[in-house]
Amino acid sequence: MFAGKAHPADDPAKHLVQDVYRVLKRAEFAGRIAFVEDYDINVGRHMVQGVDVWLNNPRRPNEASGTSGQKAAANGVLNFSVLDGWWREGYNGKNGWAIGEDAEYANADEQDEADAESLYEILENEIVPLFYTRDENYLPRGWLQRVKESIRTLAPMFSTFRMVKEYATEMYVPAAMSSVSGDDVGAA
Numbered sequence: 554m555f556a557g558k559a560h561p562a563d564d565p566a567k568h569l570v571q572d573v574y575r576v577l578k579r580a581e582f583a584g585r586i587a588f589v590e591d592y593d594i595n596v597g598r599h600m601v602q603g604v605d606v607w608l609n610n611p612r613r614p615n616e617a618s619g620t621s622g623q624k625a626a627a628n629g630v631l632n633f634s635v636l637d638g639w640w641r642e643g644y645n646g647k648n649g650w651a652i653g654e655d656a657e658y659a660n661a662d663e664q665d666e667a668d669a670e671s672l673y674e675i676l677e678n679e680i681v682p683l684f685y686t687r688d689e690n691y692l693p694r695g696w697l698q699r700v701k702e703s704i705r706t707l708a709p710m711f712s713t714f715r716m717v718k719e720y721a722t723e724m725y726v727p728a729a730m731s732s733v734s735g736d737d738v739g740a741a
Contacts, residue, residue, distance in 0.1 A: 606631050607622050607634070609635070610635055611637065613637040616637040616638030619639030619711075622640060626643070626708065627704065629700045631648075631699055631703055636655040643706070643710055648703040649699070653671045
């Protein structure tokens, strides 16, 4: 299932979304791939209820805001993302997975190739085996341990309280002070 939006300045990502849409329209993929159009907060709310892994792979440094991944984490969904934006801050090695290295490449094609290699390697060798390894009660204990770590570490770290506080202290108050200072200078 595919859904989401590309960063407004990320034209290659926009083209990728268009390419995925064209591919899923081909006959051999009928009933196998779904594309959810017009991704928004309501679509995200419904999707997060049935997801095990939240894949987010923008080209660094184009992570838009990260709110969908944060919401997923608060609901027990494990993130699998590039180390950009909020995931760079929140990832601890045990609460999800990181795609690629914490680096930007001079060449976008090299970055894409390295990230794709990392994505497939981690998916095949870590994520899928962990998900399907079950105990005698058919419980994925390792997976559940990672889910608990995700909720424990990410839910308190990324909240509406933090968002409002940071917007106020880092943007609104400085903008208001700048405006007041500017008006005083103009009146003198």
